Every structure is written in structure tokens, then in C-alpha cells.
Amino acid sequence: MTGEQADSFETLLLAQERKVLRTAWRILGSLEDAQDVAQEVFLKLHRHWRRLDPVTLEGWLYRTTVNACFDVLRKRTNDTELTTEPAMPPGEDLERDERRRLVAEGLKALPERERAALVLREIEGLSTAETAAVLGVAEVTVRSQISMAKARLKRWLEERR
């Protein structure tokens, strides 16, 4: 790999690292595990990035990240401690900050497929079609998963009152 290629990989890493780490963090509920997954994803990217079409790069990154997260979740034992969401710093809208913190906590209680669908479409802002492509399911399945995830999340949040 030449110096220019190394530079362009670093540029790519800088451009995509936030997205990959945030997705993994929200699916796994643990920043430490998310860092491991992000590292694995970028090392894979380093092996394949010259062959990847820039148009499909984002989809590849999301798909690789979600699959790596599913692997971690399968290996994870029940007694694995998840980090709790840090309390929000005092802001102008305390109630809004607290709601955001609670929703982040509630995501951890969702089944992994529903959580991934919700994270990709509602947090990452992918379309239903893009989410379906990343998860390898039909669009109707994504809609169903998101609907069930929201209902489950709402129940969990109301039980926390």
C-alpha cells in the first residue's frame, strides 16, 4: 500500500468512524464492545476497501457492523453487565435529556433484530428499503419489526415510571 492509499484509507476511516461506532454502541448497549466491533469492521474495510464500490460502501459498512454486533450478542452471556447510560449534563431541557437517556436504556431491552431495525431506521436515518437491504430481509419485515420495537419500548418505558 502506498502512502497515498494509506492517506485515503485514513480519510475514509475519519469519515465513517462516528457512524460505525454509534450504530454498534446503540445495538450493543456497551461502548467497550462497540469499540471492538468498530475496530473489527475497519480492519475488514482495510482488506477490502479497494475492491468496494463507493456507492455501496455505506451499505457494506452498516451490514458488516450489524453482523459483527449480532456475533457479539450471540457470544454474550446473560450475566454480561451493560453500561448504563450516563446521566445527561444539565441542559436547558432536562426532561428531554432524561427522555433520551431512558430511551437509550430501553433499547437494550429489545430483541436484537428489532433493535437493529429501529437503530438503523430511526437513529441512523436509513430508509426502510436501505434498512431491509442491510438486514437482508423484506421491507415489510422491517416495518413490522419497527412497529413491534416501538410498542415494546413504550411498554418498557411506562413500566419504569
Next chain:
Amino acid sequence: MKWSDEDIELALRDLRCDDPPPGALAAVRAQVLEQTQRRRAAWWRWGLAPGLAAVAVLAVVLWPRHSDAVLPEPQPPPAPALAEVLVPAPEPQRPAAPVRRKTVKLKTPEKQTEFIRLFTDDPDVVIYWSLETKGGAE
């Protein structure tokens, strides 16, 4: 705290802006760059050595053909000094054969005696002159 569907969707949208801590991003980046540099170094170490070995083997295999092609002219005969080097190994010594003596008889011309009779005035006196020849020389 009461939760409506809008509250949940608003909270999810807020999470979109909730980035991981900068320290976490920097740690991932540092680890990835370190690993990629190590891989590159390993590639040089483990990829270059077999490559050089393969080149060396190819050079050895292809060298004689290459030298034939380069030397189209016939080689001059070996130098005399080289001939000394190329003396065949001495044959195993055989037991000395008994010397046979050959007696060679040289042919010598037979001695021939010729006489010349010389007559004198005196009839009672006759002179004989003998001539001896040796090997054809008189």
C-alpha cells in the same frame, strides 16, 4: 413521566445527534491504524522473503539456458595449461613383464676373396694378387 409515540420518536431522533465520546473514537482510530501498519510490516517481512527465495530459485534454474543463449560462438580449444590438468588418471600398474632378449643377427656380407693372376715374362713365375672385399667395399 408520560410517554406518547411522539415522545419516543423525538427521543430516538435526539439519539441520532448523541455521538460517542471523542476519546472512544480516537482510541478506535489509533488501534485500527496501528494494526494496519503492523499488517503492512508483516507483509513486507513474510511476503518479501519467499519472493526473494523464488527469484533466487528461478535464477538458478534458468541460468544455464541463459548462458547458452549468450555464447553463440564456439569456445576456443582449451589452453595448454588446461590440458595438463585434464591428464587422465594413471592406469593401474601391471606387473612388469619379463624382458625378452632378442638376439638379432646382423647380416654381414660374406667375405669374398678374388685373385688376380699376373703373368710375368718368366713362365715359371706367376704372381697371384688376392683382393679381399668387406661389405661391398673394396
